[in-house]
Amino acid sequence: MEHQYDVIIVGAGLAGLRAAIELGEDSRVAVLSKVFATRSHSGAAQGGIGAALGNEEEDNWEWHMFDTVKGSDYLGDQDAIEIMAKDAPHIVYELEHMGVPFNRTPDGKIAQRAFGGHTSEFGKAAVKRACFAADRTGRVILDTLWEKCLQRGIQFFNEFHMLSLIVKEGRCSGLTAYEMATGKIHIFNSKAVLLATGGAGKIFKTTSNALASTGDGLAIAYRAGAPLEDMEFIQFHPTGIYKLGILISEAARGEGGILRNSEGERFMERYAPTIKDLAPRDMVSRCILKEVREGKGIDGKDYVHLDLTHLGEEVIGEKLVEIIEFAKTYVGVDARKDPIPVQPTCHYMMGGIATDADARVIIDAENTPFPGLYAAGECACVSVHGANRLGCNSLLDTLVFGRRAGIEMRKFIHSTGYPKVPSDLEDLEAAKIRFLMEKNGSENLGSLQQELQSVMMENVSVFRHKETLAEALESVRDLKLRYQNVGVTDKGSCFNRNLLDTLELGHMLDLAEVMLLGALHREESRGAHSREDFPDRNDQQFLAHTMVRFDQQKGPQLFTKPVTITRFEPKERKY
Amino acid sequence: MKSTFTIFRFDPAVDKQPRYQEYAIDVESTDKILDCLNKIRSEQDPTLVYRASCSHGICGSDAMVINGHIGLACQKLVRDFKTANNFVIEPLPLFNVIKDLIVEMDPFFEKHRYVRPYLINDDPVPKTERLQSAGEQKTIEPALRCILCASCTSSCPISRANPNYLGPAALLRAFRYIYDSRDTAKGSRLAQVNSDDGAWGCKTMWWCTDVCPKGIPVTKCIGQIKRAIKTAEKKR
Numbered sequence: 001m002e003h004q005y006d007v008i009i010v011g012a013g014l015a016g017l018r019a020a021i022e023l024g025e026d027s028r029v030a031v032l033s034k035v036f037a038t039r040s041h042s043g044a045a046q047g048g049i050g051a052a053l054g055n056e057e058e059d060n061w062e063w064h065m066f067d068t069v070k071g072s073d074y075l076g077d078q079d080a081i082e083i084m085a086k087d088a089p090h091i092v093y094e095l096e097h098m099g100v101p102f103n104r105t106p107d108g109k110i111a112q113r114a115f116g117g118h119t120s121e122f123g124k125a126a127v128k129r130a131c132f133a134a135d136r137t138g139r140v141i142l143d144t145l146w147e148k149c150l151q152r153g154i155q156f157f158n159e160f161h162m163l164s165l166i167v168k169e170g171r172c173s174g175l176t177a178y179e180m181a182t183g184k185i186h187i188f189n190s191k192a193v194l195l196a197t198g199g200a201g202k203i204f205k206t207t208s209n210a211l212a213s214t215g216d217g218l219a220i221a222y223r224a225g226a227p228l229e230d231m232e233f234i235q236f237h238p239t240g241i242y243k244l245g246i247l248i249s250e251a252a253r254g255e256g257g258i259l260r261n262s263e264g265e266r267f268m269e270r271y272a273p274t275i276k277d278l279a280p281r282d283m284v285s286r287c288i289l290k291e292v293r294e295g296k297g298i299d300g301k302d303y304v305h306l307d308l309t310h311l312g313e314e315v316i317g318e319k320l321v322e323i324i325e326f327a328k329t330y331v332g333v334d335a336r337k338d339p340i341p342v343q344p345t346c347h348y349m350m351g352g353i354a355t356d357a358d359a360r361v362i363i364d365a366e367n368t369p370f371p372g373l374y375a376a377g378e379c380a381c382v383s384v385h386g387a388n389r390l391g392c393n394s395l396l397d398t399l400v401f402g403r404r405a406g407i408e409m410r411k412f413i414h415s416t417g418y419p420k421v422p423s424d425l426e427d428l429e430a431a432k433i434r435f436l437m438e439k440n441g442s443e444n445l446g447s448l449q450q451e452l453q454s455v456m457m458e459n460v461s462v463f464r465h466k467e468t469l470a471e472a473l474e475s476v477r478d479l480k481l482r483y484q485n486v487g488v489t490d491k492g493s494c495f496n497r498n499l500l501d502t503l504e505l506g507h508m509l510d511l512a513e514v515m516l517l518g519a520l521h522r523e524e525s526r527g528a529h530s531r532e533d534f535p536d537r538n539d540q541q542f543l544a545h546t547m548v549r550f551d552q553q554k555g556p557q558l559f560t561k562p563v564t565i566t567r568f569e570p571k572e573r574k575y
Numbered sequence: 576m577k578s579t580f581t582i583f584r585f586d587p588a589v590d591k592q593p594r595y596q597e598y599a600i601d602v603e604s605t606d607k608i609l610d611c612l613n614k615i616r617s618e619q620d621p622t623l624v625y626r627a628s629c630s631h632g633i634c635g636s637d638a639m640v641i642n643g644h645i646g647l648a649c650q651k652l653v654r655d656f657k658t659a660n661n662f663v664i665e666p667l668p669l670f671n672v673i674k675d676l677i678v679e680m681d682p683f684f685e686k687h688r689y690v691r692p693y694l695i696n697d698d699p700v701p702k703t704e705r706l707q708s709a710g711e712q713k714t715i716e717p718a719l720r721c722i723l724c725a726s727c728t729s730s731c732p733i734s735r736a737n738p739n740y741l742g743p744a745a746l747l748r749a750f751r752y753i754y755d756s757r758d759t760a761k762g763s764r765l766a767q768v769n770s771d772d773g774a775w776g777c778k779t780m781w782w783c784t785d786v787c788p789k790g791i792p793v794t795k796c797i798g799q800i801k802r803a804i805k806t807a808e809k810k811r
Contacts (some may be wrong), residue, residue: 036680038723039626039634053703089703096704099694101712101719108706133719139633140719144693151693197788210628224707246631318713321720324789326631329650330607390609446617492588495674496623 001186002426005030006157006413008175008190010162010217013042014138014395015377015402016196017145019359024152024263024350025530027413032157032177033189034500037146041198041210042377042398045197046249046322047115047137048130049095049399050087050392055109056128061085063120064129066568068393071117071280072350072386073527073537074570075230075545075563080357082566083179084393087400092131100144102133103319113319114254117280117390123575126278130392135249135322138395160186161500162216163429165193165224165256165373166421172224172372176429180500185429189421191413192372195221195353195361196398199378203515204346205450205457208240208247219507221353222514226370227549228363229381229561230245230351230400231511232518233528235389236462238284238343242303244330247347248340250321250391252308253277255315259288260305261296261337268306272575279575282388282528285344285462286294298341305333305339312328342461350389350528351518352381352545354561359405365547365561372407372419376401383545386563387527399528441487445498448486449505456512465511465532480509510550517558518546539570576660578602578653580611581667582623585672593672595663598684605653608641612648625676632788635722638729640665645726645786655792667730671773680739686745690767694752695739695760711756717796718751720789721763727783727793733776741768741782743793749806750796753803765804774800 005028009016012033023029033040052059059331065085069076096110097100103111112128120127133140149156152456159180166174166189173191196216201209222228238259239248253259269286272279277289292302308316308324316324316336327333327340353375354362361370377398384397459472483506490498524538525531544560551557577599585593598615606761607616608638609627616623621794626650639648642656642663656662670678696705721744728734728742741749746768753764768774774797 035626035628035634037637039628041629041634043722044629044631044633091701097700099752099755101715101755102704104707104709104712106709107710111703111709134716136633136719139722143723147693149690150688210634211630212628315684322633329632330605330652445621449617492586492622492674495624495677496588497616497624501621520783 001184002189003030003186004189004418006190007192007194007409008032008188009194009196010175011040011196011198011377012146012156013040013196013377014141014145014398015196016194017142017149018399018402019194019196019376019406019409020154021145021148021152022403023410024149024154025136026174030155030157030188031149031163032160034159034161034216036158036345037156037361038142038177040142041213042366043139043142044208044210044247045395046247047251047254048113048132048137048392049092049395050115050118050129050390051092051131051396052085052091052129053089053110053112053131054543055105056112057120059120059127059129061088063122063127064088064118067118068390069568070123070573071388071390072572073388074287074543075383075386075526077383077564078566078568079564080384083357084384084396084400088396091396091399093404094146095141098135098144099150102131113251116250116253116278116284119275121462124273126275128493130251130254134250134318135251135320141395156236161503164222164427167224168419168422170371171419172370173421174205176425178433180495183496185426185433186423189418191416191418192409194359194401194409195310195375195379196377197379199349200508200511201346202514203452203456203471204461205453206240206245207346208237209346210247214504214508215511216504216507217375218353219510221373222510222550223360223377225363225550226373227266227354227363227547228514229354229547230383230518231349231514231543232522233350233387234346234460234515235281235350236285237281237342237347238344239306239342240290241326241330242341242343245345246326246330247345248306248326248342252306252323255319257306257308259284260307261291262298263296265297266290275575280388280390283575285529288344289462303341305341307339308335309337309339312370346461348389348394349378350381350383350385350387350462352379353484355380355382357382357404358408358417359401360408374405375391376405387529398557409475433499437488437491437500439487441485443482443485445486445502445505448479452476452508452512460519463530463532466520469516469520470522473513476509476512476516480513483509514548514556517548517556521546521558543570576602576604578660578662580615581663584675586665586674589805592722602653605613606651606653607649608651608653609634609637609648611653611666615801624674633726638667638724638726640667645730647724647788650788667734669723680725683728683744686741687723687748689723690745690749691764692748692752694755694758696757698759705757707756709722714754715751717791718747721747722789724788726786726788730786732780732782733778737772737776739772741773743777743797745810746774746797746800747791747793750800753800762807768800769804774804
């Protein structure tokens with residue numbers, strides 16, 4: 001079946017929906033999502049969205065910019081970060097006008113709270129910058145944007161799985177997709193495609209990410225020739241529930257929660273004397289594991305305690321409702337009385353499809369655009385997060401660059417006609433699916449998936465080392481070979497999850513390889529990439545973005561791209 | 576511990592009637608029901624399907640019937656059930672089954688859409704935020720917990736008897752906008768649900784409140800709508 005739209009947006013999280021709203025009034029736009037829109041993983045964001053509104057205390061965008069640059073360990077592009085910090089207040093007011101039900105200050109303004117790495121006066125003290133709706137900020141923004149799309153009459157293709165991008169003579173002219181309910185192949189011809197497909201946390205064993213976070217958009221863009229940027233930078237959030245990885249928002253510490261080791265000590269005081277428990281995530285995760293290594297994990301195990309017992313009913317009952325429930329439901333802990341067992345959990349990818357600040361996908365170090373292809377949100381790398389993202393900057397990123405993608409695509413679609421799409425595409429894609437379905441494989445999909453997740457968790461998480469990285473790369477390449485022998489057991493065409501799981505695993509294997517290539521190349525420690533064999537940052541050699549492009553003949557090709565530095569020269573990062 | 580899962584199966588391409596299939600797996604008392612289903616799919620039967628994503632009760636994908644009770648598979652643990660070595664898993668009632676535990680949700684979202692689930696306010700937009708007191712925001716807080724999992728609507732005896740009834744989830748969304756101090760369409764919103772297929776369809780049977788995985792007092796919220804309709808009528 002064929003469709004034609006000005007713009008196809010893949011992914012119905014915040015970036016995709018914000019772009020759809022920007023375009024919806026006068027353009028033909030459709031949103032395609034492999035899960036129903038409100039199931040998108042943006043909805044799991046808890047703590048808040050960063051903007052220097054100054055509703056609670058003095059703040060300004062320049063401090064926000066500085067914190068983000070410093071948080072990124074100076075790898076973020078400062079021109080893009082400036083745009084984001086400046087746009088932030090406007091973006092938040094716009095959300096409020098659309099109906100997002102933020103918590104309020106006593107004088108009726110949007111309430112704000114402290115978050116990791118956000119400070120006043122360039123690092124002097126923690127500042128309240130995260131605008132929030134209890135600890136379900138992502139969910140209420142997602143609902144509001146989706147409902148706004150309903151009002152605008154935007155077309156959704158829910159439970160459609162993207163198969164490939166259509167690229168002809170270097171221009172993206174649409175995509176092919178698989179309808180989950182029927183097994184039919186659909187061809188979407190469009191002037192522009194926006195990838196807003198989120199992250200890939202499912203590559204790791206312990207993660208806060210949803211089952212749907214398998215990096216499809218990144219892998220498909222990579223296969224279509226778009227370079228992936230800074231993929232070695234993977235954020236491990238310090239406070240996932242022990243063993244489960246379920247996120248306990250940084251808001252818990254923003255509201256006064258304290259991390260304690262087996263001796264009951266507030267150990268973050270030693271590592272970050274100024275902002276203590278509100279140090280950025282890469283640091284806190286490392287500190288937790290250092291405590292564990294020194295034998296100060298709780299009961300000698302690999303977790304510490306997050307203590308909220310002193311916060312009082314007003315904070316817990318009104319601002320941290322969901323996480324209190326999570327602790328009760330999943331580990332039987334009443335966080336009002338007892339501390340929550342926590343350990344780092346794979347949470348976010350700083351890297352992604354390389355784009356410029358207008359969400360245009362770029363193909364080289366000179367920012368040459370990939371015509372017709374755009375990316376925004378977690379699947380994109382602008383780069384505003386560099387080597388480490390600050391809490392409450394991800395929602396901001398999705399909305400700022402989702403909106404900018406909409407604006408840029410509107411200009412583009414009015415300047416161009418519909419590119420042609422080859423007529424045999426539907427048959428080609430159907431043949432690929434048939435091949436997978438008819439193959440009787442000797443390998444078990446489930447065990448391959450688990451092996452990948454274990455290899456990545458053990459070797460590519462918070463601390464890394466050349467030897468184990470090289471071993472992991474070998475394992476991943478071996479898994480890629482074995483993947484060729486995976487068969488699809490389900491031969492049906494209605495909700496064939498087995499087939500989709502198989503496609504998703506292929507995507508994750510490609511991405512794992514790129515992450516490892518970046519991690520091996522970067523012989524320094526910066527932000528979330530901490531090499532035990534190279535413990536220091538090395539600006540001389542590595543103050544540059546890692547780019548990996550897939551070449552049909554030669555396979556993955558690594559090159560670098562300079563970092564844009566405007567206002568803040570790299571300095572030692574202390575908190 | 577060994578546990579038996581008896582699961583509702585239906586593949587429209589093959590089955591004339593739904594059937595039940597048994598799986599025996601090893602479970603931990605702390606496993607989520609979703610973990611158990613994932614395990615069955617990964618280790619024994621990749622053809623078994625259900626919707627799931629966030630796996631911690633926020634995306635609203637995996638409401639189903641577990642041992643006769645509606646709940647989220649990712650929010651219920653093995654230890655939450657007395658009969659922990661014997662589970663019966665079925666799709667949500669009320670909706671048509673597409674395959675196995677996957678049901679047709681379109682009618683549910685059509686009703687959601689009917690209540691105009693978006694802020695209506697045509698006043699000029701201020702430069703910064705519209706002011707709203709903390710108390711006003713708190714009024715709608717219960718409704719903000721809703722994850723659109725459809726547990727309430729599928730459990731509602733009235734929804735089962737009257738297909739035109741909006742049902743608890745859509746009425747809760749109506750409540751969310753009726754009581755939002757920034758919305759200017761309260762009158763027409765109340766008029767829209769002032770019918771037997773709207774708020775008056777609710778016979779306060781509390782099933783929706785009982786099953787809500789987010790602890791929302793759904794029945795009470797619908798009651799507040801009813802009172803608001805009466806108050807508006809008195810004023811007229």
